Amino acid sequence: MEFKISKDLISRFEQLIETRQDSELESILNELHHADIAEILDELDFEQATYIFRVLDSEKTAEILLELEDDLRENILNRLSPKEIAEELDELETNDAADIIAELSQSKKEEVISELQDVEHAKDIVELLRYDENTAGGIMHKELVKVNENWNVLTCVKQMRIQAENISRVHSIYVVDDEDRLKGRLSLKDLLTTSTKTPISDVYISKLNFVKVDTPDVEVARIMQKYDLEAIPVIDELGRLVGRITIDDIVDVIKDEADKDYQLAAGISQDVEADDSVWELTKARLPWLVLALLGGFITVHVLKLFEAAMADHGTLFFFIPLIAAMAGNVGVQSSAIIVQGLANDTLSGSLFNRLLKEISLSLLNGLILAGVLLLGTHFLLGVDSVIGMIVTIALVSVIVIASLIGTFVPLLLNKAGIDPALATGPFITTSNDICGIMIYFTIAKLILGF
Amino acid sequence: MEFKISKDLISRFEQLIETRQDSELESILNELHHADIAEILDELDFEQATYIFRVLDSEKTAEILLELEDDLRENILNRLSPKEIAEELDELETNDAADIIAELSQSKKEEVISELQDVEHAKDIVELLRYDENTAGGIMHKELVKVNENWNVLTCVKQMRIQAENISRVHSIYVVDDEDRLKGRLSLKDLLTTSTKTPISDVYISKLNFVKVDTPDVEVARIMQKYDLEAIPVIDELGRLVGRITIDDIVDVIKDEADKDYQLAAGISQDVEADDSVWELTKARLPWLVLALLGGFITVHVLKLFEAAMADHGTLFFFIPLIAAMAGNVGVQSSAIIVQGLANDTLSGSLFNRLLKEISLSLLNGLILAGVLLLGTHFLLGVDSVIGMIVTIALVSVIVIASLIGTFVPLLLNKAGIDPALATGPFITTSNDICGIMIYFTIAKLILGF
Known part of the structure; x- marks a missing residue:
C-alpha cells in the first residue's frame, strides 16, 4: 500500500514526459495521492514538473500545489495566468487558497481574485487575507457547519447535509443566533441519537471553547492541546462565528514553533530549510x-x-x-x-x-x-x-x-x-x-x- | 471563558481543603474542565492534591489522572488500592488505561487488571500492554466503529449508534469481512447521504491508508501528516483490524519527537523536564x-x-x-x-x-x-x-x-x-x-x- 519514491520511478516519469505520453502519465498519476505526486514533482526538474502539472486537471493540481516545496510552487505560479491560478483556487478550501494568494505579487493578487468564479468563496478568501498569519484569523478556514438555535433537529440535519457537501470534516456543528453570534455546539453523535422534532435550543451545549480572530496561533495550539479539541470555533469582536480551526492546522503550528525554537538554539534566525538558497x-x-x-x-x-x-x-x-x-x-x-x-x-x-x-x-x-x-x-x-x-x-x-x-x-x-x-x-x-x-x-x- | 490559574485561586483551594468544605470544593471543581483541575492539583502539595482527588468521583478523577505531572500521578497511584485504581481505569479509553497500568509495579499491575469490572475492556487493555510503546500498537486504542461488508446502510447506522456510545470521536467507519480483516472505510458523510437499503459492499471505499501494529510511531506520524489523516486503522499480521490511531495521539508523538531532538541538540539525553528531580x-x-x-x-x-x-x-x-x-x-x-x-x-x-x-x-x-x-x-x-x-x-x-x-x-x-x-x-x-x-x-x- 505504501507509496515509495525511487530512482526507477523518477526515470520512468522522465521518459514518459520526454515521449509525451500524456494519457499514460494521466492514468498512472490518477492512481496516486496528491501528496505522492507532489513528492515526485519535487524530484523532477522545473520544466518536467510544469509539464505534469498541465497534464492533470485542476481538482488534482490544486491539492498538489499545496504540498509542493516553496520554490517549485513559486515557479509554477509564475508560469500560470491569473485565470489558471483562479481555477486552482476555486478547488481549494478558503484558508489554503488564501495562503497561496498571499504568496503572489500585489498586482497578480488582485487579478487572481477578480477571476475567481465562486463569489461566496472569493469573499471568504478576501476576508481571510485581512488577518495576520500568526493569529487565529490567519489559520482558520471559513468552511464549517452552523445551524440556527431556532431550528429543530430535522431542519438541522437537512441543512447540515447541504453545508457538509463542501466540508471534508464535520467535527462539530455550531449553533448561532439570528445575528450569527456563537451560542454553542452540537455533536454529530448527539444529533444521530436525538428525535428529529426536538428543538435545537433544547439539545445544544452552551459551554464550549472558542478563540477570537486575534488570538495568537500558539495560544490556539495550547488551548486545543490542553482541552484535547479537534476543532475550535473563531469569533470576531462582536461575538459572531467567523471561522473554524481544526487540529491538522494546529499540527503545523506546533511543528513550526518547535522548528523555530530548534533553529534558534542552533543559531539560525529565520525559518529556513536545508534546500533553501x-x-x-x-x-x-x-x-x-x-x-x-x-x-x-x-x-x-x-x-x-x-x-x-x-x-x-x-x-x-x-x-x-x-x-x-x-x-x-x-x-x-x-x-x-x-x-x-x-x-x-x-x-x-x-x-x-x-x-x-x-x-x-x-x-x-x-x-x-x-x-x-x-x-x-x-x-x-x-x-x-x-x-x-x-x-x-x-x-x-x-x-x-x-x-x-x-x-x-x-x-x-x-x-x-x-x-x-x-x-x-x-x-x-x-x-x-x-x-x-x-x-x-x-x-x-x-x-x-x- | 478562559480558565486562568492564580495565586488567589490556589490559596482559596488550600483554605477550602483545610476547613474540609467538601461540598463547596465539589461544586467549584465540577464546573471546571479536568485539564484545569489537573493544573490546580499540580500547584498544591501532595496531601492536598490527594484530598481533592478523593472528593471527586472516579469519572472525573480518571481524566484528571491522565493530565497530572508524572511524579504527582505516581504519588497518587501509590496511595490508591488496586480496586480504586481499577475503578479509575474502567472510566478511561483503552490506550490511556494501558498507559497508566504500564507505570505500575509488576505485582500491582496484575492486581489492578484482576479488579477491572468490564471484561471486554480488560481484555483490550491487556492486549495493548503487549505492544512496544513506540509502535502503532503502543499508541493505538481499541475504540473504533466497524461494520461488516455484508450489512446494509440501515443495519450499519443502527450498529454504529450502539458502538459510537463509547467513542468520543467517530471519524471513519471501518469495513471488515467475516474474519475481521480490514476491507475499507465509510465516511460519516457518505452514510448520511446514502439510501438506507444500499449494501455496504456497494458504498465502501476500498482504498485507504493503514499501518501495522509494529510500524514505528514516528512513521505513523509521518504518514498521517503527509496524507492529512485524522485517524488511521491498525492491522495485525493477519490483516485483521485491531485498533485505531487518531490525530491527537499523533500530536503527542510529534511534540515528543521535536522535544527529543531539541534536547539532544542541547546535550540532554533523556526525556526530562525542568521540574524533574x-x-x-x-x-x-x-x-x-x-x-x-x-x-x-x-x-x-x-x-x-x-x-x-x-x-x-x-x-x-x-x-x-x-x-x-x-x-x-x-x-x-x-x-x-x-x-x-x-x-x-x-x-x-x-x-x-x-x-x-x-x-x-x-x-x-x-x-x-x-x-x-x-x-x-x-x-x-x-x-x-x-x-x-x-x-x-x-x-x-x-x-x-x-x-x-x-x-x-x-x-x-x-x-x-x-x-x-x-x-x-x-x-x-x-x-x-x-x-x-x-x-x-x-x-x-x-x-x-x-
Whole structure:
C-alpha cells in the first residue's frame, strides 16, 4: 500500500514526459495521492514538473500545489495566468487558497481574485487575507457547519447535509443566533441519537471553547492541546462565528514553533530549510556568527589582561578550550530546559526554588566532573598539581555560574516579553565563554599571584 | 471563558481543603474542565492534591489522572488500592488505561487488571500492554466503529449508534469481512447521504491508508501528516483490524519527537523536564558533559604540541576561544539544518550537490566574517598584521571544515541507522573545537615556522 519514491520511478516519469505520453502519465498519476505526486514533482526538474502539472486537471493540481516545496510552487505560479491560478483556487478550501494568494505579487493578487468564479468563496478568501498569519484569523478556514438555535433537529440535519457537501470534516456543528453570534455546539453523535422534532435550543451545549480572530496561533495550539479539541470555533469582536480551526492546522503550528525554537538554539534566525538558497541560509546564519565573532574579540581582550601569566604558567592557556566548552555546554543545557519548560507551560514553583535547584544540580554535576578532571590532569595530562587544582576549582565555579546564566537569562527575557528561545545557542555560549575565561584566570591569578 | 490559574485561586483551594468544605470544593471543581483541575492539583502539595482527588468521583478523577505531572500521578497511584485504581481505569479509553497500568509495579499491575469490572475492556487493555510503546500498537486504542461488508446502510447506522456510545470521536467507519480483516472505510458523510437499503459492499471505499501494529510511531506520524489523516486503522499480521490511531495521539508523538531532538541538540539525553528531580536531570546532562570534558583533554594535548609558539607568538593563544567558538557555532548550524531536514523529510538532491552547496555557503559566510575579523584585529585589537592574517586564514578554513563536519556527520549517522540528532550539540561542538584548534595552529606553524 505504501507509496515509495525511487530512482526507477523518477526515470520512468522522465521518459514518459520526454515521449509525451500524456494519457499514460494521466492514468498512472490518477492512481496516486496528491501528496505522492507532489513528492515526485519535487524530484523532477522545473520544466518536467510544469509539464505534469498541465497534464492533470485542476481538482488534482490544486491539492498538489499545496504540498509542493516553496520554490517549485513559486515557479509554477509564475508560469500560470491569473485565470489558471483562479481555477486552482476555486478547488481549494478558503484558508489554503488564501495562503497561496498571499504568496503572489500585489498586482497578480488582485487579478487572481477578480477571476475567481465562486463569489461566496472569493469573499471568504478576501476576508481571510485581512488577518495576520500568526493569529487565529490567519489559520482558520471559513468552511464549517452552523445551524440556527431556532431550528429543530430535522431542519438541522437537512441543512447540515447541504453545508457538509463542501466540508471534508464535520467535527462539530455550531449553533448561532439570528445575528450569527456563537451560542454553542452540537455533536454529530448527539444529533444521530436525538428525535428529529426536538428543538435545537433544547439539545445544544452552551459551554464550549472558542478563540477570537486575534488570538495568537500558539495560544490556539495550547488551548486545543490542553482541552484535547479537534476543532475550535473563531469569533470576531462582536461575538459572531467567523471561522473554524481544526487540529491538522494546529499540527503545523506546533511543528513550526518547535522548528523555530530548534533553529534558534542552533543559531539560525529565520525559518529556513536545508534546500533553501545559499543566500537565504546566509541571512539566517550570519548574524549569529557575527555575534559570536564579536564575543571572540572580547575574549581576546580578556586574555590579554592575563598575558603576564604566560611566561611562568603557560600551561594555564592549554585549558582555555576546556573551560570555554564546559561553560558553553552547561549554559546551553540549562537554557534549553527552561525554554522548553516555558514553551510547554510546565514550569512551576518560585524563582527562589529554581535558584536553589539549579545551584544544587550544577554543584552535583560540577563535583563529579571535578573528580574526572583531577584524575585526568594527574594521570592523563601530567600537569603540575597546582595547575590541576586551579583548573578544577575554576571548572566547578564556571559550571555553577554558567548554569545560573543559562537558567535566568531566558526567564528574564520571557518576563520582558522577549522570546526566550533567543537566549539559547550562540548567545548563551558566547556570554558563557567570556564569563568562564574571566573566572578561570581570576582564580588562577588569586592562587598564583602573577 | 478562559480558565486562568492564580495565586488567589490556589490559596482559596488550600483554605477550602483545610476547613474540609467538601461540598463547596465539589461544586467549584465540577464546573471546571479536568485539564484545569489537573493544573490546580499540580500547584498544591501532595496531601492536598490527594484530598481533592478523593472528593471527586472516579469519572472525573480518571481524566484528571491522565493530565497530572508524572511524579504527582505516581504519588497518587501509590496511595490508591488496586480496586480504586481499577475503578479509575474502567472510566478511561483503552490506550490511556494501558498507559497508566504500564507505570505500575509488576505485582500491582496484575492486581489492578484482576479488579477491572468490564471484561471486554480488560481484555483490550491487556492486549495493548503487549505492544512496544513506540509502535502503532503502543499508541493505538481499541475504540473504533466497524461494520461488516455484508450489512446494509440501515443495519450499519443502527450498529454504529450502539458502538459510537463509547467513542468520543467517530471519524471513519471501518469495513471488515467475516474474519475481521480490514476491507475499507465509510465516511460519516457518505452514510448520511446514502439510501438506507444500499449494501455496504456497494458504498465502501476500498482504498485507504493503514499501518501495522509494529510500524514505528514516528512513521505513523509521518504518514498521517503527509496524507492529512485524522485517524488511521491498525492491522495485525493477519490483516485483521485491531485498533485505531487518531490525530491527537499523533500530536503527542510529534511534540515528543521535536522535544527529543531539541534536547539532544542541547546535550540532554533523556526525556526530562525542568521540574524533574536533580538526580534525573543529572543523569540526562552529565554524560554529555563528560564527553565535552574528555574532548577538552584532547585540546590540552593538541595545544601542548604547539607550546613552542608561546615564547615568541603568545598572542596566537588569545584567539583560541574565538576560533573554537566559530567552529562550534558553524558546526551546530550546519548539523541542525540537516537533522531538521531529515526529520521533516525535506532533503533532496545528491550528496555531491550538498557538498558543493555547503562549501559555497560556508565560503560566503567565511569571507564576510574574515572581513569583519581583519578590521577587528587591526582597529579594535591592535594585534600585528601577520597574526591578524593567520587568524583570518584559519577562520575561513575552520568555517569550511566545521560546516562540512556538521553536514556530513548527521548524514552518515542517518545512513548507518543511528539517530542523526545525536550529532548535534556537544558532539559536534567538541569535535569541531578539536579540529578548529588543530587547523588554526597548523596554519600558524606553516606561516611562522616555530
